[in-house]
Amino acid sequence: xxxxxxxxxxxxxxxxxxxxxxxxxxxxxxxxxxxxxxxxxxxxxxxxxxxxxxxxxxxxxxxxxxxxxxxxxxxxxxxxxxxxxxxxxxxxxxxxxxxxxxxxxxxxxxxxxxxxxxx
Numbered sequence: 001x002x003x004x005x006x007x008x009x010x011x012x013x014x015x016x017x018x019x020x021x022x023x024x025x026x027x028x029x030x031x032x033x034x035x036x037x038x039x040x041x042x043x044x045x046x047x048x049x050x051x052x053x054x055x056x057x058x059x060x061x062x063x064x065x066x067x068x069x070x071x072x073x074x075x076x077x078x079x080x081x082x083x084x085x086x087x088x089x090x091x092x093x094x095x096x097x098x099x100x101x102x103x104x105x106x107x108x109x110x111x112x113x114x115x116x117x118x119x
Contacts, residue, residue, distance in 0.1 A: 015053075023041070024043070028045055029046045030053045031052075035053075035056070036056045040058065040059070041062065044064050045063050045065045045066065047068070081093055
């Protein structure tokens with residue numbers, strides 16, 4: 001099947017819908033897309049953090065994940081916190097992951113101790 005067309009989103013809320021597609025051995029830029037019931041086989045999934053992305057009931061088999069641009073910077077930031085601040089930095093990173101696991105990331109992307117009080 002074809003790679004989603006790369007249209008630059010007009011705003012961060014603009015998301016293109018892709019449903020029921022099978023992608024095989026392709027590089028797939030995912031920013032700005034909602035993928036529903038899609039299958040990715042041997043693909044390179046590329047996220048740049050330039051627009052929202054959603055996956056609903058998708059299957060990934062033997063895919064690689066690339067984080068570029070702002071997404072790469074975020075991973076490097078988390079690594080710097082975790083490795084550079086010792087236990088306090090590790091706690092911050094664990095709070096981020098716990099909030100992701102619990103679905104507590106809000107519109108602002110802010111994570112507070114109050115959100116995780118019941119941790």
